[in-house]
Amino acid sequence: MPTVHVNLGDRSYDVICEYGVLNQAAELISATGLKGKVAVISDSNVAPHYSDGLLANLKTAGFDPSLHTVPAGEASKSMTQVELLCREMTQAGHDRKSFVIALGGGVIGDLAGFVASIFYRGVPFVQIPTTIVSLVDSSVGGKTGVNIAEGKNLVGAFHQPRLVIADPATLATLEDREYREGFAEVIKHAAIRDEAMLAEIDKLDPADKAPPAELIARNIAIKARVVEEDEQETSGTRALLNFGHTIGHGIEASVPYGELLHGEAISLGTRAALLLSVKHSTLSQEDADRILALFEKFQLPLVLPQHISTETVMEKLLRDKKFSAGAIHFVLLDAAGSAFVSPDLTLDELRDTVELLRS
Ligand SMILES: NC(=O)c1ccc[n+]([C@@H]2O[C@H](COP(=O)([O-])OP(=O)(O)OC[C@H]3O[C@@H](n4cnc5c(N)ncnc54)[C@H](O)[C@@H]3O)[C@@H](O)[C@H]2O)c1
Ligand SMILES: O=C(O)C(=O)C[C@@H](O)[C@H](O)[C@H](O)COP(=O)(O)O
Numbered sequence: 388m389p390t391v392h393v394n395l396g397d398r399s400y401d402v403i404c405e406y407g408v409l410n411q412a413a414e415l416i417s418a419t420g421l422k423g424k425v426a427v428i429s430d431s432n433v434a435p436h437y438s439d440g441l442l443a444n445l446k447t448a449g450f451d452p453s454l455h456t457v458p459a460g461e462a463s464k465s466m467t468q469v470e471l472l473c474r475e476m477t478q479a480g481h482d483r484k485s486f487v488i489a490l491g492g493g494v495i496g497d498l499a500g501f502v503a504s505i506f507y508r509g510v511p512f513v514q515i516p517t518t519i520v521s522l523v524d525s526s527v528g529g530k531t532g533v534n535i536a537e538g539k540n541l542v543g544a545f546h547q548p549r550l551v552i553a554d555p556a557t558l559a560t561l562e563d564r565e566y567r568e569g570f571a572e573v574i575k576h577a578a579i580r581d582e583a584m585l586a587e588i589d590k591l592d593p594a595d596k597a598p599p600a601e602l603i604a605r606n607i608a609i610k611a612r613v614v615e616e617d618e619q620e621t622s623g624t625r626a627l628l629n630f631g632h633t634i635g636h637g638i639e640a641s642v643p644y645g646e647l648l649h650g651e652a653i654s655l656g657t658r659a660a661l662l663l664s665v666k667h668s669t670l671s672q673e674d675a676d677r678i679l680a681l682f683e684k685f686q687l688p689l690v691l692p693q694h695i696s697t698e699t700v701m702e703k704l705l706r707d708k709k710f711s712a713g714a715i716h717f718v719l720l721d722a723a724g725s726a727f728v729s730p731d732l733t734l735d736e737l738r739d740t741v742e743l744l745r746s
């Protein structure tokens with residue numbers, strides 16, 4: 388089966404990426420050694436499509452599953468939902484021998500992964516991603532967590548999944564906007580590590596929700612290799628996956644969670660990072676334009692909505708985890724396919740760049 392292996396010593400796991408693989412979920416999970424009681428965490432959009440089939444499959448294979456559904460959307464990535472889920476799971480009889488399955492997009496993966504990291508001081512979990520963002524990005528790498536009013540992902544834990552079952556067939560039921568937003572992360576991976584992949588992304592049809600599994604798997608592998616180099620973002624390599632995210636997260640947290648989808652905010656943040664890369668590094672205007680054209684192809688926003696104030700974005704982005712001891716670490720491109728962390732930008736330069744996003 389087409390597999391991306393994530394090599395992290397005793398926390399290693401496989402990402403199995405193939406059309407239809409969801410139907411073999413129970414068999415694949417059994418093969419990891421997981422058994423018994425399992426809490427399947429999903430959301431109100433995803434569960435109606437996929438939970439019946441998954442639960443039946445799990446029961447047939449001898450698992451004892453319970454389903455826990457939260458309202459769809461970014462607002463559910465909250466401490467309130469963490470507590471509600473932990474209470475529901477306890478009431479359903481789960482304990483430290485249980486495990487968790489995250490069935491959904493990045494919101495569910497981050498939320499359920501965080502619940503798994505703390506429930507009974509930590510239980511294993513399996514990711515079953517159902518959006519582009521979660522297939523290529525959030526299901527891999529073990530960053531789990533929730534948002535608080537002060538900023539994105541500010542409460543969380545590193546907790547690697549035991550297995551990722553990545554079935555691109557699930558994309559068929561996504562709404563158009565939710566399908567397209569995910570390409571912000573697909574483009575990001577190519578922009579930081581694989582220049583040649585930009586041309587392949589350009590060949591995709593944004594209206595056809597059946598991208599080649601092989602391209603998805605190669606995009607996943609970009610993330611896997613970065614995570615292998617720097618699992619907990621300590622050496623700086625993993626920070627490269629944050630390309631477009633410093634200003635992007637600032638923008639996402641400046642409006643009620645969910646008003647802008649993650650990929651939409653990252654599209655705006657990437658335009659800012661490209662402007663800064665041309666000005667402060669060696670990225671050519673031609674390459675910046677080539678990357679921006681991909682965001683346009685997927686109809687992702689590149690102009691900051693007027694009701695979002697620059698000062699609010701600045702206030703939120705100051706909470707970015709890449710800022711330490713007052714120093715700004717900002718991811719730039721020096722060429723298409725090559726990123727680095729710059730320690731040289733000032734807050735005024737970031738503020739001016741947010742302003743440039745207004746037209
Ligand atoms: N942990 C990480 O490394 C990482 C990486 C990237 C993004 N993220 C996080 O992921 C989140 C965004 O994830 P997302 O873009 O997948 O959003 P999401 O999980 O909210 O999904 C988007 C929408 O699509 C619906 N949906 C999901 N799958 C569906 C399907 N197959 N059919 C029909 N509807 C479906 C959801 O209910 C939701 O309404 C953000 O919170 C972001 O911070 C985390
Ligand atoms: O996995 C990573 O590392 C990333 O940076 C991937 C990002 O796409 C993702 O949005 C992540 O959640 C951001 O992490 P954060 O630590 O900046 O909150």
Ligand SMILES: [Zn+2]
Nearest residue numbers: 572632649653
């Ligand atoms: Zn992201």
